[in-house]
Amino acid sequence: MIEAILNVIREGTCFVVASHAHPDGDAIASTLAMANFLQELGKQAVAFNVDGVPEELRFLPGADKVVSDPGKLGRYDAGFVLDSGQLDRAGSFLSEYCLQLVNIDHHPHSQLFGSINYLDDEACATGALIHRVILAAGHPVSSDVAVCLYTAILSDTGSFRYSNANPEAFAIASAMVEIGVSPWYVAGNLYESHPVERVKLLSRVLDTLTVSSCGRFGAVSATSEMFLATGAGPEHTDGLINYPRSIRGVEVALFFRQVEDDLFKVSFRSKGHVDVGSLARELGGGGHHNAAGATVSGSMEQVRQIVFDRLNELLPLSL
Numbered sequence: 001m002i003e004a005i006l007n008v009i010r011e012g013t014c015f016v017v018a019s020h021a022h023p024d025g026d027a028i029a030s031t032l033a034m035a036n037f038l039q040e041l042g043k044q045a046v047a048f049n050v051d052g053v054p055e056e057l058r059f060l061p062g063a064d065k066v067v068s069d070p071g072k073l074g075r076y077d078a079g080f081v082l083d084s085g086q087l088d089r090a091g092s093f094l095s096e097y098c099l100q101l102v103n104i105d106h107h108p109h110s111q112l113f114g115s116i117n118y119l120d121d122e123a124c125a126t127g128a129l130i131h132r133v134i135l136a137a138g139h140p141v142s143s144d145v146a147v148c149l150y151t152a153i154l155s156d157t158g159s160f161r162y163s164n165a166n167p168e169a170f171a172i173a174s175a176m177v178e179i180g181v182s183p184w185y186v187a188g189n190l191y192e193s194h195p196v197e198r199v200k201l202l203s204r205v206l207d208t209l210t211v212s213s214c215g216r217f218g219a220v221s222a223t224s225e226m227f228l229a230t231g232a233g234p235e236h237t238d239g240l241i242n243y244p245r246s247i248r249g250v251e252v253a254l255f256f257r258q259v260e261d262d263l264f265k266v267s268f269r270s271k272g273h274v275d276v277g278s279l280a281r282e283l284g285g286g287g288h289h290n291a292a293g294a295t296v297s298g299s300m301e302q303v304r305q306i307v308f309d310r311l312n313e314l315l316p317l318s319l
């Protein structure tokens with residue numbers, strides 16, 4: 001599988017590397033690791049994301065060159081679609097710009113939209129798969145690539161706290177630090193450079209905290225009114241779901257974000273047996289056992305009730 005990817009790289013000269021909309025650290029950092037690696041091989045490589053690069057990831061090498069306007073794309077020998085699960089999360093139009101697509105992903109149920117699909121749902125991050133590709137190419141990991149790979153893994157393992165923090169995660173992190181990555185530099189950029197709007201939004205979001213009577217799930221919400229009042233945007237909501245999750249006894253955390261008057265994005269995190277990926281799929285979304293999301297229409301009260309009712313059914317079964 002990796003050999004087939006290396007052949008695509010050897011035979012092509014220009015590539016696009018893309019990842020899913022509303023990108024997280026793994027999505028952007030994997031994209032930039034791959035794009036930087038391809039450029040170091042003397043190839044042309046464009047990094048693309050429909051939503052651009054979130055503020056806290058702009059320190060990554062090459063982040064300033066990420067293209068977000070599909071109109072600026074050219075023609076490519078291949079497109080690498082990373083961390084995306086399905087092509088439309090990165091942009092269905094990518095297939096029109098590329099002679100072939102290569103899907104590299106660690107999400108379970110990732111669709112086989114590539115001519116090559118390098119999938120491993122046991123990998124801690126897509127960044128770990130990119131690391132395997134670079135090692136197989138026999139290419140030394142540059143300091144630019146190293147900081148991207150370290151960031152991808154730090155981010156997707158929740159700073160090595162989640163169950164996906166496997167030996168490979170620590171091994172890659174260790175190797176990247178060996179190459180010269182500064183853990184404090186990365187953590188400082190990722191976690192201690194929040195804009196004040198985010199912290200103001202946090203105070204309002206925490207005000208909405210509810211915990212179920214069983215104590216096993218907890219939720220917070222962000223409404224359009226809160227975004228307006230604080231000047232924060234949806235890009236400032238990353239990690240807010242960790243607050244209900246941090247409560248003792250809470251197994252499933254929920255974050256409801258108003259998208260339109262009667263439309264809510266629901267994020268799920270599970271600490272235990274409940275497979276929030278399958279719950280999200282029931283609601284038309286997707287994701288992992290431990291982290292998932294769906295978009296549900298209805299008023300805030302209706303949407304919360306739909307999800308709470310389903311959890312009240314699921315949680316007793318998971319004892």
Ligand SMILES: [Mn+2]
Binds near residue numbers: 156
């Ligand atoms: Mn990922």
